[in-house]
Amino acid sequence: MSTVGLAQSLWLLVAALGLALSVRYAGAPMLGQSAFVAAGGYGVALLGPGGVGLPLGIAVGLAVLVAAAGGYLTALATARLDAGYFALATWTLAFLAQRVPIAFPDVFGGTEGITRPAPAELVSRTLGIQLTLTDRINLGLAAGTCLLVLAALHRLSGGPAALDLAALRESPELAASLGIAVAARRRAVLTATAALGGVAGAGSTVLIGVISPADVSPLLSLELLVAVLLGGTLLGGLRLGGLRLGGLRLGGVAQWCGPVLGVAVLSVLPGGSLALPWPGALAGAPWRAVPVALVLVAVVAALARRSATDPPARPWPPSPLPAGRPVRHGVRLELTHASVSYAGVTALDDVSLTVHGGQVHAVIGPNGSGKSTLLDVLAGGLDAGTVRLGGLPLSAGSAPQRARAGVVRTPQQPIVLAGLSPVQQVALGVRGGASWPQAVLRQLAATPRSRLQTAQLRATATGVLTALGLSQLADLDPARLTTGERQLLQVARVVATGAPVLLFDEPAAGMTAAERGQLRRVLRGLAEDGAAVLIVEHDLRLVAAVADRITVLNAGRVLASGEAAAVRADPAVREALLGPA
């Protein structure tokens, strides 16, 4: 096997590992990795020796920066797109990256591409280095980069940072409601993906001394995606088959090991961009594109057959720390003069409401009376009226901002995060809006503090589950939970945030009598801890048992509000809920 071929495969492995960050960790179907490889390749060819004439090291750095900036801009431009349209947009980028050089031959050399002298010289007068980058040295650099990236991914797999990304992959809405800055995480991941693509492009351009549109065709994007999916599918298949390789916990390993296996498989298939040079006429054979297509088809078939594409992340080490419990203070959440209408239908008409710390405040009313809209307004999903927390007005903002300010809600429909065990889901709540860049850096450096934090996270999550009487669920498969258990798990996720104001949207729907009893104890316990609890609920027995105050909504207006007993005795309330006597 030639040194050049191997080095080339290793550089493309770097691009595949970068892609795995977006696809497997964050769940973004990125189809434009070849565009960032092109940015790196053309960047170093245009800026480096023979082009603008910058020293090689600086040119490589700038080219990677250009690619990373491209990833950041892509994330900005696609922030509001769902998975399918994101795939379409990035797939278009892949075609643009191939066609732009052809359309502007004066700059990019057209279909022939740009040729630079190889082997390249790495010269630094300040450091007194003069190094000829022979194929062997380039191979060493490629291998070193791969190992570094693999090590970084391995470090990240087990800890809190990967947990945030998993939430992003499983349910961005839920991640936002728990205070995770979804858009910022997505930008960070896509930037990292693009930067690694740029590294791959720059490295392989320096290696072979040529960058042309044929090297960065959309097919390369597709093959990198195949490599990422293929490796995960193969390893996932092993896991499903109950095989364990020498005690390796494949759940986590599959995340970063998959691309290695995928690139390895593709490099022995003839015809693709990732293929090692094949002897003789094979490269020009008319059927050369078929094997890659067949592999992709096989991967898709495997994806369709398996309901879960991603094995759960690595289990965490058992915790040496005692369970902690979030601290709360007496607070007050006020809403004044909120009005909302949908296409002429009034959902809220001048509604004001105050939720006090230490109390459970129930909002009841017929369907369509505006209860869910009220929760949306309080939790930051809609902007109406003025919301004050502890007397200070909260800026009109998104759900993550509101969650970080201390107001969190449960979604109305239970969201099952099938890829995360219940204890990890609760840990997601514990993390809430915690700073991510620092967590990532600490985790990469594996500082003692980051290890302690990971352990603490697990301990807190377990503690919350125990406090809610759910410890038996901790490591179950979330897909096998009953509706009531899912509802309780939602409550646990929200409780774990430690937010002083907790909003529950019909938490008792689908619960058994025993689970309702459990929910009642949890809600009372939260209020005794000083939290301000607001529940929207149809089960009037539960409301009667748990609520200190009741607000009745009818057709978007507050019909009655006050002490539970007084509201329950109000004839107008009885008429609205039960019909005229």
Next chain:
Amino acid sequence: MISGVLLQVVLAGLAQGAVLGLVALGFSLIAGTARILPFAHGDIAVGAIFVGVLVAVGATPSAARLAGLPSVGLVLLSLAAGATLSGLVAAAVVLPNLAGPGGGGCRHSSLGWIAGGLAAGLLLRAVLGIFLPQQAYAVPDPLRIDLLAPGGLLRLPGGSTVAVRAVCVLTIGLAVGLLAEAVLARSRFGRSLRAVADDPVGAALCGVPARRVVFGAFLVAGLLAGLAGLLAAPGRALSVDDGAVLGLHAAAAALLGGIGSLRGALAGGLAVGTVQALAGYAFGSGCYDLAPLVLLVAVLAIRPPAGRAQALSPARTSSAARAPSTAGR
């Protein structure tokens, strides 16, 4: 004489736009009904004509005039190939990855159908590439449009000429597109399509066979793609690999017209075709392919389609009307 050249450029663009409109109509139909994006749709349009050519003419086609029987054969085969390929893609990679009643996967299905569509397109290109290894081919015109006027040119009153092919392709493309829209608006199948587009689970509960309706949408889209291939292929050098870019151009047209709006897809096709022709005329042939791609990225960034595809209907309510309006005092 500049205006004469410009007229020809615009007319050629409109003709290409009508073809794009037919492909975009299928794209919009599928995206609106099944809420997935058919990534192989462009490949199906190009694949259909090449399958027809391979069977009716052979592996070494030329632009020479065809006899009567092969002509009819080529037309029927291309249309049938379009519908069949589209149906195969639906059955093999889309329906198994579709969430909903009877769907195989419920979670992460988007990665399945995205990769599935791309895989289907790649496989189609790869398999056709075995039989048609050249860079590009000239394809005969079974409709013999060029014979309608002497030299294939129509003389205009001002003394300038336009290609009769462009006029005919534009007319046929628009006529078929509008006919398809009218049929879908009035027929029972069209009503089922709209029901599934609005709410697949609800439609299934009302007895609408949702999965069969989605499959039907793929068949109709494939038929239209086959026709688009027939109209577009003659008079140019066509490559097996052209389908991928054609699909993206059609996606740009469908998004410009609003996903789920069939008339919008036709209009979007005309707009994209014109922009493409003018860009090629003004900035050189390299920009001919580039302009719609830039347009697509811009449309996605500036006016992102609603995550939930709008209801498929000729007179759909604007999505803006349903957005909440809030007032704080």
